Amino acid sequence: MMRKMNLKKMAAEKAVEYVEDGMRVGLGTGSTAYWAIKRIGERVREGMTIQAVATSKASEKLAAEEGIPLVPFHQLDGLDLTIDGADEVNPELSLIKGGGGALLREKIVAYHSKQLIIIADEHKVVNTLGAFPLPVEIIPFAHEWTLGSLEKLGCSPQLRTDNDQLYVTDNGNYIADCRFGEIADPAKLHQQLLYIPGVVDNGLFIGMADRAVIADSDGTVKIMERPLNR
Numbered sequence: 001m002m003r004k005m006n007l008k009k010m011a012a013e014k015a016v017e018y019v020e021d022g023m024r025v026g027l028g029t030g031s032t033a034y035w036a037i038k039r040i041g042e043r044v045r046e047g048m049t050i051q052a053v054a055t056s057k058a059s060e061k062l063a064a065e066e067g068i069p070l071v072p073f074h075q076l077d078g079l080d081l082t083i084d085g086a087d088e089v090n091p092e093l094s095l096i097k098g099g100g101g102a103l104l105r106e107k108i109v110a111y112h113s114k115q116l117i118i119i120a121d122e123h124k125v126v127n128t129l130g131a132f133p134l135p136v137e138i139i140p141f142a143h144e145w146t147l148g149s150l151e152k153l154g155c156s157p158q159l160r161t162d163n164d165q166l167y168v169t170d171n172g173n174y175i176a177d178c179r180f181g182e183i184a185d186p187a188k189l190h191q192q193l194l195y196i197p198g199v200v201d202n203g204l205f206i207g208m209a210d211r212a213v214i215a216d217s218d219g220t221v222k223i224m225e226r227p228l229n230r
């Protein structure tokens with residue numbers, strides 16, 4: 001069987017075939033998006049011209065090292081394509097994202113992209129979202145009360161830590177990882193979460209991904225399409 005890392009690379013490199021000369025491109029975050037950024041870097045060095053924005057400080061640093069031209073947001077009125085990873089993908093291409101803590105910037109960038117392509121290995125494909133704890137970005141102020149409100153929605157929120165310190169996002173916020181179990185109605189939960197003051201956003205991406213490029217351990221790459229395009 002192929003190693004997981006190779007599957008991520010396979011999916012990422014297939015997705016980068018959708019990047020065309022002259023495009024404005026959003027760069028995702030995480031260990032799968034890493035391979036996409038590396039491949040985009042290669043294509044830029046081969047002569048492809050693009051303008052890019054990144055969804056995290058880590059991806060921005062990697063893109064700069066790769067020589068990918070990063071432009072300030074005010075210079076662009078949107079993006080043609082964003083390539084990003086996910087923690088779970090269901091058959092409607094609804095997603096859980098944010099395992100790497102970048103969900104807010106990722107959602108902003110995805111929202112302003114004409115196309116969002118998700119890259120993942122087959123282990124991320126699920127029938128029902130929710131086995132992966134849903135990351136919820138919350139502001140530090142009164143976060144104890146915000147956690148209480150999350151709990152009332154039926155989960156046991158866990159404040160994310162990193163080396164025994166509270167994990168802080170690129171935006172200066174905390175992440176509450178929320179185990180809801182199977183999420184029967186992701187759109188409803190999304191609304192309920194956004195209703196809570198102190199919640200900035202959450203890792204549910206609904207109706208945003210246009211296709212998912214999935215690498216299987218048998219060595220094939222399959223493309224899942226969302227039936228209705230935005």
Ligand SMILES: O=C[C@H](O)[C@H](O)[C@H](O)COP(=O)(O)O
Binds near residue numbers: 028096103
């Ligand atoms: O916050 C991080 C992002 O949403 C990632 O794209 C997601 O967690 C998947 O990451 P990975 O490709 O490392 O599994």
